[in-house]
Amino acid sequence: MSTRRTLSVAALLVAGALVAGCEQYDGNSTTTVAVPPRETFAPVAALLESHCGTLDCHGSPARNLRIYGVNGLRANGNSVTGSPDTTEEEVDRTYESLVSVDPEHLGAVFAESGRDPERWLVIRKSRGTELHTGGTPLPAGEPGDRCLTGWIAGGTDGGVCTEDDFGPKPRAGETW
Amino acid sequence: MTRYGLLLGLLAAACSDPIRTRAMDELGGEAPGVPAGPLHRPGQPCLVCHGEDGPSESRFSFAGTIYARPSTAEPLAGARVRFIDSSGAQYAVSSNCAGTFYVGDTNFRPVWPVWMKVEFGDLTQEMVTPSFREGSCGACHQDPATPTSVGHLYVGDDRSTFPKGNCP
Numbered sequence: 001m002s003t004r005r006t007l008s009v010a011a012l013l014v015a016g017a018l019v020a021g022c023e024q025y026d027g028n029s030t031t032t033v034a035v036p037p038r039e040t041f042a043p044v045a046a047l048l049e050s051h052c053g054t055l056d057c058h059g060s061p062a063r064n065l066r067i068y069g070v071n072g073l074r075a076n077g078n079s080v081t082g083s084p085d086t087t088e089e090e091v092d093r094t095y096e097s098l099v100s101v102d103p104e105h106l107g108a109v110f111a112e113s114g115r116d117p118e119r120w121l122v123i124r125k126s127r128g129t130e131l132h133t134g135g136t137p138l139p140a141g142e143p144g145d146r147c148l149t150g151w152i153a154g155g156t157d158g159g160v161c162t163e164d165d166f167g168p169k170p171r172a173g174e175t176w
Numbered sequence: 177m178t179r180y181g182l183l184l185g186l187l188a189a190a191c192s193d194p195i196r197t198r199a200m201d202e203l204g205g206e207a208p209g210v211p212a213g214p215l216h217r218p219g220q221p222c223l224v225c226h227g228e229d230g231p232s233e234s235r236f237s238f239a240g241t242i243y244a245r246p247s248t249a250e251p252l253a254g255a256r257v258r259f260i261d262s263s264g265a266q267y268a269v270s271s272n273c274a275g276t277f278y279v280g281d282t283n284f285r286p287v288w289p290v291w292m293k294v295e296f297g298d299l300t301q302e303m304v305t306p307s308f309r310e311g312s313c314g315a316c317h318q319d320p321a322t323p324t325s326v327g328h329l330y331v332g333d334d335r336s337t338f339p340k341g342n343c344p
Contacts, residue, residue: 056310061324071305074323081316081326082304134308135288168291168306171264176291 033107035099036152038092043158044151045069045091047144048098050166051137052126055081058134065122066097098122106152114153123149199224200231215274215343218251219319219328221312222278237285239278240313242271242294243330244338249319251275253341255331256295261286262306273343279311296331296338 049069053059059072068075068090071082075090099106102121109120117123121130127145128136138144147161170176203220210216222239225232242255255271259279267284271277289306310316313329321327332338 050305054305054308055316055324055326057308059324071326077323079323080321081324082321137308168260169262169264170260170266174264174266176258176260176266 031104033103034110035103035106036110036154038095040151040156040158041095042091043161044147045086045094047138047147047161047164048094049086051144051164052134053094065101066093068093068097109152110154114149114155117149117152120152123152193229196224196229214272214276214278218274218276219249219314221314222276223310223312223315226278227311228281234278235281236278236311237281237283238290238292238311238313239276240317240329241275242277243275243328245332245334245336246327246330247334249328250338251341251343252296252331252338253343254296254339258293258295259284259286259290260292261288261290263287273341275341294329294331299331299336301329301331 045067048058048067049072052065053067053069053072055072057063058065058067059069060066061073066073069086070084074081075093076087079087105119105121109115109117109123118127118129123145124130125132125134126136126138126148127140138148143160143163144166147158147164150160151158168176199221203217203224206212206216218241222236224230226234226236226239228235238257238259240257242252242257244250244252251271251273252275253271253273255275255277256268257271257277258266258268260266265284265286267279267286269277269279289308291303291306293300293302307316316326317329318325319328
């Protein structure tokens with residue numbers, strides 16, 4: 001077969017695949033995915049606020065994943081960054097934003113009690129195993145990581161979330 | 177020749193960063209009587225121009241303006257601005273008579289995130305959250321405070337007294 005004929009056949013195949021792809025798209029179809037519940041989310045939200053929700057990261061309205069809270073993005077136009085304290089509405093908004101990221105994989109991890117959590121994009125980003133401008137905010141195995149992975153495994157005890165010790169750590173012999 | 181000129185023009189246009197260009201445009205012009213230099217544009221997000229890809233020759237890792245009090249825009253000279261990064265490395269710099277400070281990018285290359293605080297005499301204000309990527313204080317600390325801004329940086333409260341500034 002000549003090169004020209006080969007290219008023509010390939011172009012026809014690609015065009016056919018594109019047409020078929022368009023025909024099979026159903027804009028009205030929905031998929032229902034079970035995700036971790038809002039009821040156990042509050043300690044996770046507090047963790048995400050400090051590790052991810054600053055104004056220069058996911059506390060920016062320019063981000064797809066938005067973290068709301070007192071020291072970052074406010075959900076209510078009457079509140080300002082810094083005051084008043086994080087509201088239930090903001091925890092709701094953070095929850096909705098978080099579970100909307102890669103929901104199929106989140107649902108799969110949740111359905112299997114947390115098995116292989118790195119299937120969910122957010123865990124890969126937070127552990128730094130996938131390119132993330134914000135680095136590795138929740139290293140694997142640390143309390144913050146266990147807080148988030150525990151929640152997506154269906155855990156109801158947010159106690160590990162409060163073990164997270166996030167703040168400046170001066171070197172030996174130095175003070176801050 | 178015309179074709180090459182057109183091609184070069186297109187390449188040059190493609191290389192400009194429209195987001196940065198718009199951010200620079202939004203800064204407006206220089207204030208009358210204040211030449212470009214350490215005293216210019218207090219309170220603005222310095223790294224728009226002085227950042228890694230900015231047009232300025234002087235590059236900063238951090239820069240901003242310190243004010244004396246929360247409810248007035250009186251700059252504070254001589255405030256000590258301290259930084260500690262996530263590796264524990266520390267750096268400090270003082271504000272000039274315009275309240276402005278800047279950290280050269282070769283002097284301090286932080287491992288993000290970075291925590292900061294400002295000291296003046298017995299007064300200290302420490303940031304509640306660290307910065308994860310932003311070196312321009314003015315990017316988040318714009319006036320007035322809004323749902324996406326915390327307002328300007330300050331050290332004291334509205335009753336604090338400070339020495340009078342002496343900027344030219």
